[in-house]
Structures are given as structure tokens and as C-alpha cells.
Amino acid sequence: MEINVNQPLVPSFSLQERLAGEMATPLSSCYQCKKCSAGCPLTFAMDLLPDRVIRLALMGQTEALLGCRTIWVCAACVTCSTRCPNAIDIAGVMDWLKEEALRQGKAIDQPEVAAFHRFFLDSLRAGGRLSEVALMRRFTLFNLWRHPQIGELWENMKLGLGLFRRGRLRLGGPPAIKGRDEIKKIFQRTGVKH
Amino acid sequence: MKVSYYPGCSLEGTASDYAASIAAVTPLLGVELEELEDWNCCGATAAHSINHQLSFELPARNLALARKAERDVVVPCALCFNRLKAAEKEQQRREEVLGDGVKVWDLLDFLAQESLLAILKKKVVRPLTGLKAVGYYGCMTSRPPAITDKADWENPMELERLLKVLQAEPLDWSYKTDCCGAGLAMSRPDLIDTLVSRLYDRALAAGAECFVVTCQMCQANLDLAQGRISKKLSKDYYLPVFYFTELMGLALGHPEVERWLARHLVDPRPLLRDKGLM
Numbered sequence: 001m002e003i004n005v006n007q008p009l010v011p012s013f014s015l016q017e018r019l020a021g022e023m024a025t026p027l028s029s030c031y032q033c034k035k036c037s038a039g040c041p042l043t044f045a046m047d048l049l050p051d052r053v054i055r056l057a058l059m060g061q062t063e064a065l066l067g068c069r070t071i072w073v074c075a076a077c078v079t080c081s082t083r084c085p086n087a088i089d090i091a092g093v094m095d096w097l098k099e100e101a102l103r104q105g106k107a108i109d110q111p112e113v114a115a116f117h118r119f120f121l122d123s124l125r126a127g128g129r130l131s132e133v134a135l136m137r138r139f140t141l142f143n144l145w146r147h148p149q150i151g152e153l154w155e156n157m158k159l160g161l162g163l164f165r166r167g168r169l170r171l172g173g174p175p176a177i178k179g180r181d182e183i184k185k186i187f188q189r190t191g192v193k194h
Numbered sequence: 195m196k197v198s199y200y201p202g203c204s205l206e207g208t209a210s211d212y213a214a215s216i217a218a219v220t221p222l223l224g225v226e227l228e229e230l231e232d233w234n235c236c237g238a239t240a241a242h243s244i245n246h247q248l249s250f251e252l253p254a255r256n257l258a259l260a261r262k263a264e265r266d267v268v269v270p271c272a273l274c275f276n277r278l279k280a281a282e283k284e285q286q287r288r289e290e291v292l293g294d295g296v297k298v299w300d301l302l303d304f305l306a307q308e309s310l311l312a313i314l315k316k317k318v319v320r321p322l323t324g325l326k327a328v329g330y331y332g333c334m335t336s337r338p339p340a341i342t343d344k345a346d347w348e349n350p351m352e353l354e355r356l357l358k359v360l361q362a363e364p365l366d367w368s369y370k371t372d373c374c375g376a377g378l379a380m381s382r383p384d385l386i387d388t389l390v391s392r393l394y395d396r397a398l399a400a401g402a403e404c405f406v407v408t409c410q411m412c413q414a415n416l417d418l419a420q421g422r423i424s425k426k427l428s429k430d431y432y433l434p435v436f437y438f439t440e441l442m443g444l445a446l447g448h449p450e451v452e453r454w455l456a457r458h459l460v461d462p463r464p465l466l467r468d469k470g471l472m
Contacts, residue, residue, distance in 0.1 A: 132204065
């Protein structure tokens with residue numbers, strides 16, 4: 001994501017106020033030491049460094065943040081939040097932005113990552129536990145449909161076969177738990193869409 | 195000693211080797227694991243990434259089950275551990291639950307208690323002499339300390355202490371809590387390749403012959419991707435990735451160790467034979 005420095009930036013406090021309220025994280029105490037970015041292992045794949053995400057959030061640049069790549073390639077290792085001298089939960093802000101981007105129906109920079117999360121949750125919605133096989137199968141098909149790459153498919157199939165041969169794939173998936181209705185209610189209550 | 199056990203979803207599938215080694219090793223130390231009745235998935239990275247409230251409510255149900263069972267709960271999966279702890283902290287913050295007395299343990303922390311290490315020490319029948327290993331903790335059992343309650347999150351030493359009891363040779367390195375890419379394994383495998391190849395190179399630079407891990411996501415990324423990464427970088431990596439419980443089983447002389455190890459993609463048996471440990 002490019003930031004146009006020639007265009008005047010109109011600051012807004014609404015985003016940091018929302019974050020302060022919903023997440024109880026004090027963005028305004030950031031003094032830009034950049035420790036978050038210095039320790040982040042994924043910066044090579046990001047369009048905005050973590051400290052910039054915080055800076056832009058302080059300035060209320062919601063659109064730039066909701067469309068950025070950084071929030072989706074963050075691996076949630078939480079090194080940033082751990083090392084922040086001002087107790088800002090940077091990784092938590094990344095999560096908040098992902099959730100908000102989906103809620104607002106924004107264009108997602110890394111649709112594969114968002115789809116993976118969605119398929120993961122779908123897989124445990126019915127029975128309460130994750131079926132790794134169902135997740136792998138669905139995600140592989142999704143990927144194949146998006147950009148068919150026979151080499152990649154072949155590699156995945158070899159890996160799947162290797163795991164299967166070693167007894168590490170539970171083809172039928174886990175049995176549904178007794179409390180599956182409670183799980184369904186949790187999903188309904190929290191408004192997770194299919 | 196009887197404790198509740200929350201295995202998590204992968205231990206029923208891709209990490210069945212981890213699960214088998216835990217089930218085999220714990221009784222030898224006098225620990226009885228009782229699986230939490232009717233536990234559910236913690237929601238993992240997916241839930242906390244896209245629905246905060248869901249990422250709280252899913253593990254909260256498991257916490258309720260653990261409290262009903264009235265025993266501390268031991269968790270072998272780093273991410274499950276982290277999610278259960280996060281839900282517990284959020285309950286405390288919301289003042290829904292105050293100091294209820296059921297502790298959520300990370301399996302390594304639990305087994306590396308002084309009293310259990312003392313029992314382990316007495317029971318070692320096959321010292322892992324000469325096995326040069328780096329302990330790889332990954333992220334979620336350590337960070338963030340406000341959630342995990344870890345005292346030493348930048349340089350944890352439990353694995354090293356345990357490996358010394360097994361008489362292996364744990365090596366010092368600076369990457370023990372660096373990230374492997376975890377949940378991006380399927381959606382962005384290229385990112386895993388970059389992060390994990392860095393770990394291979396640093397482990398080799400430290401003089402390691404293998405990794406010892408406590409997390410099945412770390413194990414999967416280091417083990418399953420090794421062939422792919424070797425091919426991509428035209429290198430010939432051979433770094434087996436042991437669960438610490440597998441090495442405990444080996445040192446304790448458990449008869450099923452080979453069966454667990456045969457489930458790895460990077461076969462550790464040649465290394466162990468080479469070291470005269472198998």
C-alpha cells in the first residue's frame with residue numbers, strides 16, 4: 001500500500017477512540033520507538049511496518065489500514081505487543097483491523113488467508129472440533145479454483161499421502177461432541193457468517 | 195498425581211505422534227492425565243483473527259469444563275494453551291471469575307517441575323549422550339507474558355533443563371522463541387519457507403543435529419516443509435524435529451518410540467542409529 005505524501009492528510013481521532021474503548025489499548029502512548037517493527041519476523045512480507053500501522057491508526061487513516069497487506073501476513077507471534085514499552089497490543093490491533101475489514105466488506109489484500117480462517121471456523125461449527133482433513137481439502141480446492149497450479153496441487157497431494165501413510169490424517173474427521181448445540185449457539189451469538 | 199488434560203484438535207490427527215508419546219511417558223512419571231470430558235476446539239488463530247468474541251467464548255467453554263472437573267488442566271498444544279489462558283485473563287478482566295484455583299498448564303512447564311524432573315532423572319535408562327539439539331519453543335507458550343504468566347519469555351530454559359536430565363546436549367542459540375509462521379502454513383507457505391529456512395540455518399550454525407519442540411504447529415512447519423525448502427534452496431537439510439516427549443520416551447526406554455518417530459516426514463531414526471541411541 002502506497003501513502004501519497006503530496007496529499008494532505010486529514011487526521012481523525014475516531015479510530016483511536018474506538019480502539020481505546022473496545023480493546024483498552026492506549027495507542028496514544030506510542031512514542032515511535034519502533035521496537036515492534038524491529039522485532040517483527042514478517043516485515044519482509046508487509047506493506048506497512050507495525051509501527052506505521054499504529055501511527056496511521058492514531059491519525060485515523062482507517063481506509064488505508066483496512067485495505068493493507070500487513071494485517072493479513074502478520075503471523076500473530078505477538079513479539080510486538082510483548083516488547084512494546086507502552087503496553088500497546090499491536091498484534092491485537094492487527095486482529096481488530098482484520099475483523100473490521102471483514103465486517104465492512106472491504107477488499108481483502110490476502111483473500112487466501114481470510115478464506116483459510118473462514119474454512120477453519122466452518123469446520124468446527126457443526127461438531128465442535130476441527131477436522132484437519134476437511135479444512136485441507138476445502139482450502140486446496142479453493143486455491144486450485146483461484147489459480148490452478150498443477151505443480152502446487154501435486155506437492156500438496158504428495159504431502160497429504162505422506163501424512164496418510166503415516167497414520168496422521170483422520171479421514172472421517174473427529175466425532176461431534178455432545179455439546180455441539182452449545183457450539184452452534186456460540187457461533188450464532190457471535191455472529192460468525194458461513 | 196491426577197490432572198485434567200486438554201489435547202486439542204491436532205493431537206487427534208496430524209500430531210498423533212505427539213499424543214502417543216505423551217500418553218506413554220506421563221504414567222512413567224506417576225502422572226495421570228484425565229481427558230476433559232467433551233472439550234471443544236479453542237478456535238485457534240482463525241477465531242482470534244476474525245472474531246474476537248468467538249475467540250473468547252470457545253475456550254471459555256473448556257475453562258468451565260476444567261473448573262467442573264476441579265483439577266488443574268494440562269495443555270500440550272501451544273496455541274490451545276495460549277487461547278485458554280487468554281480467555282481466563284479476559285474473564286478476570288471482565289470480573290466474571292476471580293481466582294478460581296484451577297490452573298492452566300503448558301505441558302512442558304508442567305513436566306519440567308523440579309519434582310517431576312527428579313523422578314525422570316532416576317528413570318533414565320538410555321542417556322541421550324552426544325545428541326546435539328536446539329530447543330525450539332516457538333511463540334505461544336511464551337508470549338505475551340501478560341497472558342502466559344511466563345517469567346522468562348525471551349529466553350525460556352525448561353527444554354534445556356529437561357534435555358540435560360536426559361543427558362542430551364542442548365545448545366545455546368538466539369532463535370528459540372522466533373516464529374515459524376504457524377497458521378500461515380497453508381495460506382502462505384512461501385512465508386513459512388523464509389522463516390523456517392532461517393531457523394534451519396541458525397540451528398546448524400549453533401552446531402545442532404536436530405530440533406526439540408513443544409508445539410505441534412512448530413513441528414509441522416519444521417518437519418513437513420523440510421523437503422520442500424531443501425528443494426527450493428538447493429540445500430540438503432537433514433534436521434529431525436523431535437517432540438520433547440518423544441525424547442523422554444527414548445531415554446526412558448519406552449518400547450513404542452520407533453512407532454512415533456516413523457510418523458515424522460524427516461525420519462529421525464538414521465540420526466539416532468548414528469548416535470548409537472537406537
